[in-house]
Amino acid sequence: MKEKYLINARIIDPKNQIDEIGGLIIDQDGKIKAVGKKVTKDNLPKESEITDLKNLILIPGLVDMRVFVGEPGFEYKENFRTLSNAALSGGVTSVVSMPNTSPVIDNVSMVDFLKRRGRDKSRINIFPAASLTKNTEGKQMTEFGLLGRKGIIAFTDGIKCVQNPQLMSSIMSLASQSKSLIMQHAEDNILSNGGQINDGEISTRLGLKGIPALAEKIIVERDLSFLEEYFCRYHISLLSSQKTIDVVKKAKNEGKIFTTGVSINNLSLNENDIGNFKTFLKLSPPLRTENDRLSLVEGVNDGSIDVIVSDHKPEDEESKRLTFAKAATGAAGVETLLPLALELFHNKSIKLEKLISSMTCNPAKILKINKGTLDIGNDADLCLLDINKPWVVKQSELKSKSKNTPIESRKMQGQIMKTFVKGEIAFERS
């Protein structure tokens, strides 16, 4: 591989506090050799291959901490190849895949399979998460130590929440020993049982059973209490309500150390978008009120929320073309994560640097992986974007195998133009 020279881009690397016009050199091994304003046309070899990126922004490839892939078991919804294509077109170069497959990723023999498939079929970096409990049943914990040695960097039951408090305390206790990252989907199963959408006026009007914000809050409160006894790397996957944000804010102010995430859907949409039973907006946690949404935006701004994820959950048409109660939960979104987040920049809700850090260096730091930054010597995983380019979301143009986007026909501002993985162009918009 020849050295590549990218010049004249606005380079934003929140971790190294870089926001300047400059260039980047990719060495022969696909690593970052130099970056910043010193890299200009004048100090490059005359005969070299130079790409001028005028008017584009160069950022680290995104790290999406919550993505579902259908392998194994649900290949008809998404496989590694289609996930990879979708992610690359959204500037995402690293993902944490959820263990809710069939069979569940809960033992070391599965890990080799996943790593092999991920390596052979996809161009992005796939970091599989293993489940917290066997078969995500919430009864028996998995082998954090052995799985960790195989390269598993995070543990979560994905769409499920560990209910048994005794088990959860053991999990956190052992995780503090093995230094494992625990990611909780905070939802009390009994309170949310049968619930479809946020408990409120909309659920009353649509006649759908509600999921109260309390279902999320009491699990967060419980786990934060455990955290005082068993200090481990604890991450709340998705926050959805003001009530929980308040708890998180207070705990962080008191000095408790843990991290939190939010889905781009909860950050950009609210329960009114469900309209006339749109099943593509049936999500977990559910979309809540506009007030809740605003408190999530504030949470990103004030640091209560560390990470923004796509919560990409591909579902085939047959799982969604049902009554709201019977339809599958979740929305596809890995390829629209960044454009939808840019909406929050354009409408002045969140600063650009904040948005980018919550999708690059923040998740990388939590996961302890060498991604999400433009550090010299790192793999050149890069995303190039035109921050003003207008476009419209169309199901038919999505790369994901499933087309269950919650933002069909939405007018967007900002589009990914090129994505590099390990120094190679892996996606280029024509």
Added chain:
Amino acid sequence: MAIIKKLKAVKINQNHLLGIQDLSFSEVSNILDEAKTFINLNKSYSKKVDILRGKTQINLFFEPSTRTQSSFELAGKRLGADVMSMNIVNSAIKKGETLIDTAMTLNAMHPDIIVVRHQDSGAPNLLSQKVNCAVINAGDGRREHPTQALLDALTIINRRGKVEGLKIAICGDILHSRVARSNIYLMNMLGAEVNVVGPKTLLPHSIERLGVKVFTDMKKGLDGCDIVMMLRLQNERMEGSFLASPREYYEYYGLTPDKLALAKKDALIMHPGPMNRGVEIDTNLADDINRSVIREQVELGVAVRMACLKLFCKNI
């Protein structure tokens, strides 16, 4: 009735009857006006007309029902339609067919009307997007039961001349009730003042946003009311998590003569049925011919459904 007569010429703009929420005041008036013409027909010697001759009506009931299903069946037959009631127990739905596939199958037989009841809220809306005929909602989950509200309005109008200005109390299990929701929308639209009465555990979130006054004390809720609408307490959901016991419920929320005494002297008692005697309503009150219009509701139900079938059948 003066307003209703004036607006007689207004047509129904909707293709389907999915809920009261989708109807305008003039459309409601039109339906009620039409229904009135059928009241006498239903009492006459020959009850059959040929307004819907050659039309096909399919009743698709995914939930058990006696009065609504038989009411729709009779209504269709009296209008001369060919009525088919699907027996869900013997149908392909039991073999795992989805609602949409069932709809497409039936649609291929060219029905003119599908009357649907389903346990999931929004099921008729989904169905209506997939078929070429009119869909009439006969109750979906806890969302709406529009023909029940319309027949309640007709019953009130029949007795009191109008709904406007009346004070109506809807009492009991509001949370699980589609009848309550449809009636709240309709009675509000027709100009009544609506109270809802029930224990906190059976009141849905933000119910006051639907334009009602909320009471947990039945005596306060019934004060000065012209109409007392009782709802069926869903016994199967009552033990433990929502209520302590039927006995305590009856004590506080059962309609008894002493509680009814707080409503107006001539207040009417209504109930969509089926009743749990001695749970939500005193058995003597339920049968009191001077106060209870429960049987009249059933009678006028046929007329209202005839009106709906006639008006909506024309639209596609």
